Every structure is written in structure tokens, then in C-alpha cells.
Amino acid sequence: MNDAMRKGAGASAALLIVFLAAWQWGPGLLGVPAFIVPPLSTVAREFVFAWQVDHLLLHTLVTIGEVLAGFILGSLLGALFGYLLGMSPTAEVALSPYILALQIAPKVAFAPLFILWMGFTVYPKILVAILIVFFPVMVNVLTAVRTVDPDLINLARAFKATRAQIFWKIEFPTSMPPMFAGLRIGATLAVVGVVVGELVGGNVGLGYLLTFGEGQADTPLVFVSIVMLTFVGAIAYLAVILIERRVLHYLPARAIGGNL
């Protein structure tokens, strides 16, 4: 850890303390009522209450499960289409207008439709997450496959490599760093997709808890839900970074994903 990093970490911790203190005493000093911005201690008490009475853990686990399912399925589909379209220019030309249209359409707008189709189950939430994770992964993999150095392919061909060998020994590993860049974006977007699905309809999950709190004018519960959602998103993001560090261990010592 060098000097700049140590200083930065210290400043970061100081900022956290300032932020928490401002949250605790700021609203009172500024005369903001507790039903607008409840102080930290109220939110903390609400957290304990929600944990014991409102099944906060259950809601969190449901949301985590949906995020995980949506993220994994969306990533797999995105990677699969990325490789297929990357290797077949014909398929890309044929499908690109539709893929572009679907990419431009705001994916969260599909949430009410999916709820109409599948009811108040976990499936519409997972489906929104799949849709939203799909694109960053697909686009990054597609670009990676397209931009593989043709001389590398020729090198493998000169050694009489088969098409499958070229894929597994060159194209697939080459696509790993851009794919992880896409997965990092996808990890945070998956949470957005799931929450919108839960907001629109359902009776379980942190998004549901959020609307429930809103309906009760229970501002502390809304805050608790937001904090938990941030926590879920952070876990998803960190998990991707940890896997990325293992998979891309061969890259120069620049910290993958910066300091985050």
C-alpha cells in the first residue's frame, strides 16, 4: 500500500464518519421533520424492527435470488449471442436492427407486461433482469470477437488449428477482459431490473418492502430498503470483481476494476 493509497483510505473513512454524523444530526439542526429524513438512529431501530417483524431477511434473500438468477441467465445468453453474432457476420447483419431496437427500448418498461403474463411470481423480475444484463455482455463479447488480431488467427491456422481450437484457444480467452467489463455493468443493472419488477407487482422482495413502506408513510422502512438494495448491489459487483481477478490474473498488475 503506497502513500497515496493510505491517505486516500484515511480520507475515505473520515468522509464516512462525516456522512453518518450529518445523517444523525443534520435533519434536526436544519429543522427537517423525521418523516422526511429520519435520522440514522431511527433508521437503525427500524432495521432491527424490520428484521424481527417484517421478515427483512426473507425479502433480502428473495431479491438476492432474483438478482442472481437474472444476472447468470442474462450473462450466459449475452455471451452466447455475442459469440454467435461475432463469428457470423450474416447473423449479425440480419439480427442487428432488432437487437438495436430492443437495446434502445427501456427494458424496465417491460416489467408491467411481464407481470401481466406471469403474475406476482419471481419470474417477471428475473426476466427484466435477464433483459437488462443481456446487452452490455453481448455487445462487449461481440466487439471482442470481432477485433481479435487476424494475425493471431492466422498463426493458429498455420499450425492447422480447427475452428473449435481457434475458438477455445484464441477467441474465447481474448474475449475475457471485455466480457468482465460487461459483467461488472450487468451486476449493478441486474439489481435495477429486479427492483423495478418488484415495485410494479408482488408481495415479497426489497422492492415490495419499498412500496409497502411508501404506502404506510413509513419513511424509515423506505430508507432501510434502499440501504439493503445498495448492499445487494455492492455484493453482486464485488463478487464479479473477485472472479475477474482470479480469471484475469495474467494481466499486468494494474488493479482490475480500479480500487472498487
Place this chain on the structure above:
Amino acid sequence: MPDAARLEYRNVTMRFAERSGKGRLTAVRGVSLSIADAEVVSLIGPSGCGKSTLLNIGSGLTAPSEGEAYVDGQRVAGPNAHVAFMLQKDLLLPWRTVVENVMFGVEIQGVPPTERRRRAQNLLEKFNLAEFSGHYPHQLSGGMRQRVALARTLAVDPHVLLLDEPFSAVDAQTRIVLQRDLAKTLREAQKTALLITHDLLEAVTLSDRVLVMSRRPGTIVDEIRIDMPQRDDPLARRADPKVNAYVARLMDRLDIAHASLEQPPAGDAA
């Protein structure tokens, strides 16, 4: 003689579709050449004269428009296990260690793992890279990377090496060391090589013969036999005053003294 040739081009012509899509552009016209076993031949010429095109044809990556190439008397109809090429770019795979990169070709060709590793370790020891076998390419200098690329090329034990400006991206001192390594290796292993280069001194010190190509459409306009000993020791050749006469002759044949930078070959396609 043609039957004894390791690598042979018979009347090879290569045309490409022009970028405008209209006409056809002749890169190489009527090239015939023959390289005997264990002979090292250099090919020099202005940029865009189709030298690299000839190399791609020899390695079976592209088929000529007319004529054909032969390796060991067999017509080249596609990539061939007896030919290996090496480019200016080292083309090392960043996710593979040095030893894994050296094994890349033999792995594709299905050589058993223990034999692969044995060959790679031998080559790494020969090139003084044994202690780096577990390193990743980004941890090596440009000269070491190029040496790893040479080891990868030799690991498949090819009869013919096609070398396309293999040392033009490294600094002058490293280049001299790499040239010495290559010359020694080619002599010891009795390999046949076609070396494309822009470096006239490199052509003279490393080769038995130098072929001079014209501007596009590229044809062979001169053949100079380098009548000097010590093909395995380019440093000794450098010290020989005869080298200057050969370099002067090549410069004359390439018309370097009168060439001007204002005349690039129309629509470069090297």
C-alpha cells in the same frame, strides 16, 4: 535441382480486388524461386511489393491466383505442418506463460503433453529463457518476447521457416543478438528459411542468397549469392569488408539513392 528443393514457387501471380471494388490489383507477378534444403534466402524489396503475400502463399494461408507453391515437392494446398512462420509481432498469448506459449503450436498439432513440455523446455534452455518459463509475456522485454516467438516456431520442428521481418520491431542491439541466435539455430538444426527483411545488412549477414523484388507488381529482378563463410555468425560477417560491396549492390538494385518518398506505391497492400 527442383526435386531437391525444400520450398519452391512456380510462376506465382497474386491479384487482389481493388478497394474501390472495380479493378484487380496485381501484387505479385510470375515469381519463381527455389530454396534448397538448409538454405537461407532473404527477400528484399520496396514496401508493398508483395513480399508478405509470398509468405502467406508459402504457409498455405492464401492460395495464389496463378502458379503454385511446393514444400518438399508437395503442392501447398493449405496450412502445412512442415512450414512455420514468424512475424514482426510476437503474437504471444497474454494468458499463457512463456512455456505454454512455446507449446502453442505443438499443442494444436496434438503432440502428447510430456513430449510438448520436453520440447519447450529444451528450446527455452537453448535460448536462455528457462528461468522465465513461468512468466507471462507482459513481464518480458521485447527481445525476450521475440525469442519466445522463435522458440514457438521451432517447437513444431518445421522443415521450412518463413520469417517476415522478425526483428524489425526490436532495438538495434537486441536485433544483433537475435540475429546471431537465429543464424546459429538455423545452422545447427539445418533448417530452410525464407527471410523477408528491409534491413540490407541483415539480408547479407544471415543469408546464402538474397533475392531482390521490384515495385508492384512484384517480380524478382535480381539474385545475389552471398559468397562468404560463417553464415552461422552474422557478427563475423559484419566485420568482413566484403559485406559493404554486397550492401552497395543491393542499394543499387533497389535504386535507393534515387528513390523519393514522394512516390508511395499506389494503394499500399503489403
